[in-house]
Amino acid sequence: MSSPDIGYLRQNRRVSKVASTTLRDSFSVSLTVGAYGVAFGAAAVANGFSVLQSCLLSLLTFSGASQFAVVGVMGAGGNPISAIATASLLGVRNGLYGVIMAPRLKVRGIKRIITAQITIDESTGVALNQESRGEDAMHHGFYLTGFGVFIFWNLFTLAGALGAQAMGDIRAWGLDAAVPAAFLGLVWPRLITKRDRIIAISAVALALALTPILPAGLPIIATAFIAIAVGLRP
């Protein structure tokens, strides 16, 4: 019969080892992704948003692609409805992450509200990655990454917004090219198959072709139909 003490120690050591791995994964993801907030804060101010509005978007919307979309569409002269619609189409995937995470996290009330707010690409990704290490590691991974990205993303947003505000003529600093380059950096890792690349190129072509015809913002939303048409095919 094995000593319960040894079993306890072993288990304890295993738990602390899992925690340090989870902590390391969560922290590195949080810092790396959070630093993108500089690009967002700068992009928001470059597109006419105030520092306060930029920071509120990061605090309340807290979803990178949606935030870039709303400032992009407004910057292109779009009306708020098309900006909100574009951002919301990009936010649907957070809802899908919620569907995946809800049965795993099982939270209610105020905890569910907070959990929902930090349900994003990164928290879901790290949590599912840690799942093989046990339920505790998955929980830790989700919340450490969610709160970690939240803190860094908001701090870096403020820094980027203040930096861009101090620049004056954003074109002289290349910010008007840095913004589309940042979008490109977001979409590039998603272009895996030939079909993905065809969608990307078709979307650029369609949006440009519609720009002289439709009010600003609509050419961007219109490209969602390309995704729907391709997705509906068997």
Add this chain to the structure above:
Amino acid sequence: MSALWIATIGTSVIAFLLKYSGHSIPERFLANPKIQRINALIPIALLSALVGVQTLTEKSSLIIDHRLAGVGVAIIALFLKAPFPVVVLSAAITSAAIYNWF
């Protein structure tokens, strides 16, 4: 309320409702593989369209200027598997250089 405030608040409210609804609706509702596939493709279309519009348009006209050079360098950087900050900075430096000196 200004258009920018409507966009800021409206986007934030819907973003939260989308996140919260995911935690509250039954899983089978979104289990449809077609919904999942469309959802994976939508960011590709919308983000690519944004790249095109932000690079090549000014108001409602198409225009080629310093921004295209910056984004062109960003594409090269991405092909060379450069990290995100390098991609963004190389685009900014290229575009700023052309804007300031030509």
